[in-house]
Structures are given as structure tokens and as C-alpha cells.
Amino acid sequence: MGSSPGVSYSIQRDNQKRRQIPFERRVAGYAILLVAPGLIVNGVFVWLQPWSLQSRLTFLVAESLACLFIGVALHEHIIRPLQTLANVVGALRDEDYSFRARLAIPNDALGELSLEVNALADLLAHHRTGAIEATALVQRVVEEVELPIFAFDPADKLRLVNSAAEKLLGQSSTQILGKTASELGLGSSLSCENETLLQLRFANNARWFVRRSSFRQQGVPHTLVVLSDVSRALREEERRAWQRLIRVMGHELNNSLAPIKSIAGSLNARLSGVELEPEQRQDFERGLGIIESRAASLNRFLQAYRHLAQMPPPVLQKCSIVGLAKRVAALETRIPVTVIQGPEAVLMADADQLEQMLINLLRNAAEAVLELSDAAKQSNGSKISSEEPQIVLTWKTTDRDLILDIEDSGPGLMNTSNVFVPFYTTKPSGSGIGLVLSRQIAEAHGGSLELSNRGEQHGCRVTVILPQTALCDTAQDGRLGRKGVRK
Numbered sequence: 001m002g003s004s005p006g007v008s009y010s011i012q013r014d015n016q017k018r019r020q021i022p023f024e025r026r027v028a029g030y031a032i033l034l035v036a037p038g039l040i041v042n043g044v045f046v047w048l049q050p051w052s053l054q055s056r057l058t059f060l061v062a063e064s065l066a067c068l069f070i071g072v073a074l075h076e077h078i079i080r081p082l083q084t085l086a087n088v089v090g091a092l093r094d095e096d097y098s099f100r101a102r103l104a105i106p107n108d109a110l111g112e113l114s115l116e117v118n119a120l121a122d123l124l125a126h127h128r129t130g131a132i133e134a135t136a137l138v139q140r141v142v143e144e145v146e147l148p149i150f151a152f153d154p155a156d157k158l159r160l161v162n163s164a165a166e167k168l169l170g171q172s173s174t175q176i177l178g179k180t181a182s183e184l185g186l187g188s189s190l191s192c193e194n195e196t197l198l199q200l201r202f203a204n205n206a207r208w209f210v211r212r213s214s215f216r217q218q219g220v221p222h223t224l225v226v227l228s229d230v231s232r233a234l235r236e237e238e239r240r241a242w243q244r245l246i247r248v249m250g251h252e253l254n255n256s257l258a259p260i261k262s263i264a265g266s267l268n269a270r271l272s273g274v275e276l277e278p279e280q281r282q283d284f285e286r287g288l289g290i291i292e293s294r295a296a297s298l299n300r301f302l303q304a305y306r307h308l309a310q311m312p313p314p315v316l317q318k319c320s321i322v323g324l325a326k327r328v329a330a331l332e333t334r335i336p337v338t339v340i341q342g343p344e345a346v347l348m349a350d351a352d353q354l355e356q357m358l359i360n361l362l363r364n365a366a367e368a369v370l371e372l373s374d375a376a377k378q379s380n381g382s383k384i385s386s387e388e389p390q391i392v393l394t395w396k397t398t399d400r401d402l403i404l405d406i407e408d409s410g411p412g413l414m415n416t417s418n419v420f421v422p423f424y425t426t427k428p429s430g431s432g433i434g435l436v437l438s439r440q441i442a443e444a445h446g447g448s449l450e451l452s453n454r455g456e457q458h459g460c461r462v463t464v465i466l467p468q469t470a471l472c473d474t475a476q477d478g479r480l481g482r483k484g485v486r487k
Contacts, residue, residue, distance in 0.1 A: 027075060027078055031071045031075070032071070035070075039064070039067060042063060043063075081110055084102055085101050088117055095128065097124055101113075101114035104118050142162045147164055147226055148165035148168045148227045149165055149224070149226050150189075152190065152222060152223045153222055154221060155180070156181045156187075157178055158176055158178065158180075159177065160222075161176060185200065186200075186225070188200075189208075189212075189225050192210060194212045195209070195210065197209060197210075197230070206231040207230055208227040209228040210226075211227075212225055253298065257295045257298055261296065264288045265292060268285065268288040268292070311353075311440060311444075313444060314444050315350050316349060316350060319346070319349055320344070320346055321395060321402070322344055324354060324358070325358070328355055328362060328393075332363065334366050335365075335369050335391055336391070337366075337392075338391065339394070342395040345402055349466070353445075356437075356441065357441040360434040360438045361406050361438055362391065362406065364434060365407075365410065366408075369408050372410045372411045391408050392408075393405075393406050401447075402465070403464070404464040404466075405461060406461070407454060410460060412453040412458055442464055442465075445466055446466070446467045447465045447467060448464075449465075450462075
């Protein structure tokens with residue numbers, strides 16, 4: 001049975017009035033109401049006694065003061081613990097778990113409340129410590145992971161990033177946090193299908209495997225993006241496929257070239273015993289000579305590609321980057337190579353393979369400069385200036401890497417997507433394996449090789465990056481000399 005509207009309104013009004021009066025005043029009022037009848041009755045009883053006026057007044061004042069002191073003590077005994085509990089609960093709300101309630105005594109109403117509040121504070125402190133440790137562990141794991149990790153909020157703004165992602169973008173977290181995925185060049189990572197390959201323009205067109213998942217932070221949904229660089233793995237698979245193709249092709253062609261060359265030589269020898277017209281003899285000799293020379297040229301072509309298919313693993317030994325750079329630069333005599341010396345570094349590497357790599361790169365740079373020079377001579381008769389270097393070789397070291405750069409003043413790259421494709425070449429006499437072999441050598445040492453145009457200036461830049469773990473200083477020479485050499 002429901003209450004009438006008038007009664008409900010009266011109850012609400014009484015509650016509002018009660019809420020307007022502070023709890024302390026209500027306790028003081030109830031205390032006064034409790035002792036007031038006794039004081040009145042006792043005052044009347046004392047006033048009716050046949051005592052002197054001074055005695056009666058003294059007794060009444062003493063009785064009033066005693067009641068006042070008892071009231072103050074009762075007020076403090078009730079209000080102070082509640083205020084302490086309020087401060088503790090407020091501190092818990094502010095995530096400060098250092099406060100505890102006093103008078104936490106069992107078998108006591110107020111003490112039981114204090115015990116429960118203290119137990120709640122201990123539980124929250126334990127949970128907070130566990131959450132902080134778990135968050136620190138997650139952050140540590142994320143930082144140690146070598147894969148770039150990004151977290152975006154519903155507005156596609158970056159909210160979390162690890163050091164690998166900072167290195168990929170080339171910026172610190174303070175510079176990129178809060179930017180959208182489109183501003184960072186990662187918009188396609190949020191729009192593409194999950195677990196698919198993606199090509200990022202700012203990362204030298206490397207191919208990345210994209211994984212996406214969702215999580216919530218403070219109730220807000222976020223998207224976690226993890227990128228895995230699969231370019232090297234895919235190149236390794238491509239290299240193995242090319243090696244298998246070269247082996248099969250070399251086997252089949254060798255089986256055909258040997259008898260062709262032998263038969264051509266035999267027929268050429270038998271021509272001397274056959275009576276032919278001079279013109280016919282000349283035609284036969286020229287044709288058989290072409291067959292024999294082309295067979296020999298094709299055989300040399302196959303032998304060159306066998307280097308790509310059968311390159312041995314590097315044998316690590318100590319070599320000086322300064323001596324290696326100067327020695328290789330001196331081998332190129334067609335175009336002057338300027339060596340801008342960087343910091344001294346002792347590299348644990350296969351010196352022969354690195355030397356072959358640098359020879360290939362400098363030869364390509366020299367041929368590019370000569371190509372541009374020949375074109376300029378044909379157009380306006382200009383010549384290469386001997387005062388300005390046409391090829392520059394330099395290097396620098398970072399905390400992790402040794403970075404070696406080769407710059408030339410040639411025409412630059414016209415098609416960057418095919419420069420590392422085996423058999424592809426723009427040179428009339430090129431074999432198309434120089435750059436492929438050079439990158440294979442760099443990656444065999446745990447590094448990388450990239451080509452790019454110089455931007456505002458014409459020409460090409462080759463960047464070879466070798467990891468810092470391949471470097472050793474003087475204090476480590478003995479240890480790496482014993483453990484770092486692979487035989």
C-alpha cells in the first residue's frame with residue numbers, strides 16, 4: 001500500500017532539513033535534550049533545599065560544568081573518529097594509501113568500522129602495487145621488444161609507442177604522441193586487413209606484416225598495432241629461389257654449352273680439309289666462330305652468377321674501417337674517390353667480402369659519373385671538374401650502428417624498385433649481380449644496404465649499416481678475437 005503524496009512530501013522536507021543541519025550540531029542538540037530534563041529536575045530539587053543562595057548557585061554551576069565537560073568529551077569521542085574515518089576514505093579516493101584509522105578495536109562498533117576501513121586500505125594498496133608492477137613489467141617488455149608497437153585511441157591519435165617505433169619514425173615519443181595515424185604515415189596500418197603485408201613509404205618501401213588487436217585503457221577502447229619487418233625474410237626467400245633457379249639453369253646450360261662449343265671447334269677444324277669457295281669458307285668460319293665465342297661468353301656469364309648462388313658465410317676477423325676504406329678507394333682510378341675519414345673503428349667482419357662489396361659499390365658509382373660525363377660531353381662538350389670530388393666515401397658511428405655512405409654525382413636512380421633484382425641491369429655490359437651480391441654481403445654481417453637519390457643534388461647515395469654488436473674497441477679485442485671469429 002503506497003503512501004499519500006502529502007506524507008511523501010513531508011518526509012522529503014524533513015530529510016532536507018536534516019541534511020541542512022550538520023551532524024555535529026545534531027549530536028550536540030541530542031546531548032542537550034538528553035541532559036536537560038535531569039538538569040531541570042535537579043535544579044528545582046537543589047533550589048528547594050534550605051541552603052544558602054551561594055551554596056545553591058555553586059552546586060548548580062558545578063553541575064552545569066560537569067555536564068558540559070561530559071558533553072564535550074562525548075562530542076569528541078563521536079565526532080573525531082568519524083572525521084578520521086572520513087579523512088582515510090578521502091585519502092583512499094585520492095589513491096593515497098598511507099593513512100589508517102585509529103581505535104581499530106575488535107568487538108566494538110566503531111572499532112569494527114575502523115578495522116574494515118583499514119582492511120580496505122590494505123587491499124587497495126596491495127592492488128595498486130600489483131597494478132604498478134604489472135604496468136612496469138608491460139612497459140619494460142614493450143620497450144625491449146624490437147618490433148615497432150603503436151597504440152591509437154578512437155580518434156586515431158597515438159597514445160603509446162616504444163623505442164623501436166621511435167626509431168622507425170625517426171622521432172622521439174614527445175614529438176609524435178598525440179598525432180594522428182595519417183600524420184605519421186601509418187593510416188594504412190589501421191585501414192588494411194589484419195595480419196597482412198603493408199609497404200611503408202617512409203621506411204624505404206620495406207614490407208611490414210601488420211597485426212592489430214584491441215584493448216581498453218580507463219574504459220576507452222584503443223587499437224594496438226604491431227609491425228614486423230619481413231623484408232629481409234622475403235628477400236632471403238627470393239635469394240634462395242634465385243639460387244635454385246641459377247643452379248638448375250647453370251646445370252642445364254652447361255650440359256648444352258659444352259657439346260656446342262666442342263662441336264663448333266671440331267667443325268671449324270674440319271673446314272681446312274674441305275674444298276669450299278673462299279666466300280663460303282669465310283661464312284662458315286665466321287658463323288662457327290660466333291657460335292664458339294657466344295658459348296664461351298654464356299659460360300662466363302653463368303660462372304659470374306655462381307658467385308651469387310654459392311657465396312660462403314663470412315669469416316669474422318678484426319679489420320680497420322679506415323684501412324679498408326682507403327685501400328678500396330685507391331683501387332678506383334677512373335674517378336677520384338674522396339675519403340672523409342670518420343671515427344676509428346675496429347670491425348669484426350670478413351674483410352675480403354666487405355672489400356668486394358665496397359669495390360662493387362665504388363665501381364657502380366664511377367660508372368654512373370662517367371655515364372653522366374659522356375652524356376654531357378656529347379651535348380655541350382663539358383668535362384668533369386677535377387677540383388670537386390665526384391665520389392665521396394665517409395662513415396660515422398652511433399650507439400648501435402656503423403653507417404657508411406657512398407655518394408656520387410651521377411644521374412641518380414631512375415627505377416628504385418628493380419635495383420636489387422638479379423639479372424636486372426641498365427648497363428650494356430652489366431651482369432645485374434653487383435648490387436644484389438653487395439646487399440647479400442651486408443645482410444650476412446647482420447646489416448643492411450639501401451640506395452636513394454641525393455634529393456636536391458643529382459646523384460645517388462648508398463648507405464651501408466652494420467650493427468654496433470659487430471664493433472669492438474681496444475679493451476674488447478682479446479675477448480672478441482677468441483670468441484667472435486667463426487671458422
